[in-house]
Amino acid sequence: MRRIMLLLLLPLILSAAKVDYLRWESGMTYLSFLSKNDLPSRPLYWNLDREDQILTEEIYSGVGYQILRDENSTIEQVLIPISDELQLHVYKDNNNSYKFEAIPVIYVTKHLSFTTTIQSNPSSAIYKATHSKRAMSAFISGFRKSINFSLHVQKDDPIVMIYDQKYRFGKPFSMPRLQLAKIRLHGKWHGIYLGADERYYDAKGHEVEGFLLGNPVKGARISSGFTRRRWHPVLHKYRAHLGIDYAAPRGTPIHAAGAGTIIELRRSRSYGNLTKIRHADGYMTLYAHQKKFRAGMRRGKRVKKGEVIGYVGTTGLSSGPHLHFGLYKHNRAINPRSVIQVTTKKLKGAKRKQFQEIVKRYDKEAEAILAENRQIDRESDFDTVCYVKHDKFDTQGEGDAAVRK
Ligand SMILES: [Zn+2]
Incomplete structure (x- = not known):
């Protein structure tokens, strides 16, 4: 697969195509982006159906997007992510007319785990271990309601984390999917665990997140x-x-x-x-x-x-x-x-049994991480991602981009 993708890239490389990596300016709308870049709004917006038009509203300021130009600086393709899974793709087809589509985002997911000890506070310890502000924020917000770190943390208190992180263009993107976060304070372990329902609980099965109203429109x-x-x-x-x-x-x-x-x-x-x-x-x-x-x-x-x-x-x-x-x-x-607040905030019955198994499994893994003092391996040979010609897309599968080492 990778070899094929690489071959598809060759025409682009030979024709001196150029990719600009840009950040979406605050206040820029999709329509103003089209007009700024002399892209035709009729095929790229007005003729789209309602669902596609609504997707263009999901572009958010600060998102990294790319423009591919040919040797005459004419825009060949634009890729704008709108979520973890989808990106908007503007491209010139074989008849030289511009088209719009939503296609999957290509990413790789890495399963990461590590342990570290606190020198001054949990945030800096996690950042030092992961170089990831996202991992840091996932940990801190997970314990936000249960622990006041500034009161209870002591030097050398250990932390363990297990999480998945998506990578795109060799860089982490989106929030980590935290599976376990543990910290020992005054000799006692505190943990939050990802349950089978994708919500977070403490070791006893009490929900730790959930802050949104169940229903913003009553009775709807x-x-x-x-x-x-x-x-x-x-x-x-x-x-x-x-x-x-x-x-x-x-x-x-x-x-x-x-x-x-x-x-x-x-x-x-x-x-x-x-x-x-x-x-x-x-x-x-x-x-x-x-x-x-x-x-x-x-x-x-x-x-x-x-x-x-x-x-x-x-x-x-x-x-x-x-x-x-x-x-x-x-x-x-x-x-x-x-994250909708549920009225039963504690797992019971079969769900609790199933959750206890999850806790047991993660605690066992945490022990192994501690025993081997596991660190995050930050090798830098992450995948790089390039474009392929549109007519070579596999629309059911990997979509837009070629992934190669
Ligand atoms: Zn809706």
Whole structure:
């Protein structure tokens, strides 16, 4: 596979194609990006169907994207990631006309584990061991509710972590998927464990996260769930629904899912009347298609959990009254159901039994990590990723890019 991909690259290398690695400027919209780069908006936006148009709204400022140009500096391809799984691909086809599609992001996942001891505080110890601010933040936010590190940490207290990290272009991207984090304080181990339901628990099966309201629209029915990436067999294209839709009558109040600060309040073409709220620990929630905002809501305003912020409507690209509710962690869309607060915060019965097995398995691995003083191997021969010609895409599988060592 790799060899084939490499061969496909040759025409590009020979034709002196050039790749620009860029960061999406704050305030730039997909449409303004097209016009700035003299790309035609009719085939690349106006002729797209609603789902594709909505995906262009998911581009976030600061995301790394790439433009491939030919020897005359004409744009051949553009790749803009919109989530962990999908990226927007603008390209010139064999007839020299521009096309748009959503294609999978190529990444490799590394399973990482290590132990370290604290010199001054957990953050710097983890950063020193991993060189990853993301790993550091995953650890700190996991214990946020249960431990006050500034009060209890002593020098030489040990830490153990097990997590998966995605890499793209040889660099970590997106948040690590933490499986185990342990720390020993005053001789006693504290741990958080990833359960089979992808939620976090302490060793006794008490949930440690879960800060969002169960339902931002009371009594509403979920009309469409969260899908990170789905291949549509009839349309022959990738689809994603990066949020949950709650169907409810026009005018039904919308409640802030958690306490936070309003960072956006505007009319968007795709999402209609749109509110974004920033919460603690890198979380953000999005409320789209509102009929209207509640009076007094504005950017910079702090809201309480459960406070009414607006009313259900069908503004923007919407087929009927509903709330599109999105949850993002460090700008990446995640399934809101993973951090929705549940009423039963403790595992019971068969679920508890199953969880105890998970705890046993991770604790055993943690012992091994401690015994061998395992460190993260930071060899630098990570994969590099390049483009291939569009007509060589394998749309069902690996999509856009060639991965080679
Ligand atoms: Zn939706």
